[in-house]
Amino acid sequence: MYDHLTVVDHPLIQHKLTLMRDEATPTSLFRQLLREISQLLAYEITRELPMTTKTITTPMQDMDAPTLAGRKLALVSILRAGNGLLDGVLELIPSARVGFVGLYRDEETLEPVEYYFKVPEHMDERLVIAVDPMLATGNSSVAAIDMLKKSGAKNIRFLCLLAAPEGVARMKEAHPDVPIITAALDEKLNEKGYIVPGLGDAGDRMFGTK
Numbered sequence: 415m416y417d418h419l420t421v422v423d424h425p426l427i428q429h430k431l432t433l434m435r436d437e438a439t440p441t442s443l444f445r446q447l448l449r450e451i452s453q454l455l456a457y458e459i460t461r462e463l464p465m466t467t468k469t470i471t472t473p474m475q476d477m478d479a480p481t482l483a484g485r486k487l488a489l490v491s492i493l494r495a496g497n498g499l500l501d502g503v504l505e506l507i508p509s510a511r512v513g514f515v516g517l518y519r520d521e522e523t524l525e526p527v528e529y530y531f532k533v534p535e536h537m538d539e540r541l542v543i544a545v546d547p548m549l550a551t552g553n554s555s556v557a558a559i560d561m562l563k564k565s566g567a568k569n570i571r572f573l574c575l576l577a578a579p580e581g582v583a584r585m586k587e588a589h590p591d592v593p594i595i596t597a598a599l600d601e602k603l604n605e606k607g608y609i610v611p612g613l614g615d616a617g618d619r620m621f622g623t624k
């Protein structure tokens with residue numbers, strides 16, 4: 415299936431990502447671009463969903479037509495910024511169940527602080543797609559995936575917008591079974607744990623907070 419890391423370097427995604435990175439881009443456009451990119455990434459992350467056929471009748475004749483096998487899917491947003499990726503993916507897969515992991519990064523220690531957890535039933539039977547735009551140190555995503563595995567999830571993918579090499583390495587060490595799909599692999603983290611060149615604080619840019 416996937417290698418551990420897939421960078422989706424489609425021209426439309428890269429063009430929109432450049433607009434998102436630009437500090438002059440206002441909140442409303444930032445959110446709109448994230449939604450558009452999330453739909454393009456959803457196309458990639460669902461590429462290998464299992465298919466089956468069903469018999470339908472076109473205006474011309476009967477046919478056995480391809481359809482998604484009713485395999486259970488759960489999208490899990492890592493709050494807050496994950497919601498910016500969630501919305502677009504959910505629009506394309508409206509029947510998916512949705513879970514939330516509430517985490518924020520302590521600014522000093524860069525350790526994740528947990529404040530909420532709610533996921534659908536039967537996580538062990540689902541393909542679980544965890545979404546968060548930013549993979550920086552990897553502390554948040556590793557903790558979120560620890561929690562998802564505790565809830566029973568066995569088949570997990572992680573979808574983000576920007577990844578730092580440090581975060582990718584941490585995820586590979588802690589969760590080698592979880593493929594990462596990202597729009598870009600950036601250069602490094604700065605001394606405050608921010609991705610550079612990056613786009614700043616995704617949650618703050620999405621919601622206009624500081």
Ligand SMILES: O=P(O)(O)OC[C@H]1O[C@H](OP(=O)(O)OP(=O)(O)O)[C@H](O)[C@@H]1O
Binds near residue numbers: 519526554555615
């Ligand atoms: O890989 P890490 O070093 O853990 O950093 C990445 C995390 O930081 C951001 O969330 P943040 O803590 O800013 O919370 P927010 O989404 O509520 O803004 C981002 O959305 C990730 O969850």
Ligand SMILES: O=c1cc[nH]c(=O)[nH]1
Binds near residue numbers: 550608609610612617
């Ligand atoms: O660059 C970063 C790192 C963590 N979280 C963000 O929102 N941005």
Ligand SMILES: [Mg+2]
Binds near residue numbers: 495615616617
């Ligand atoms: Mg934030």
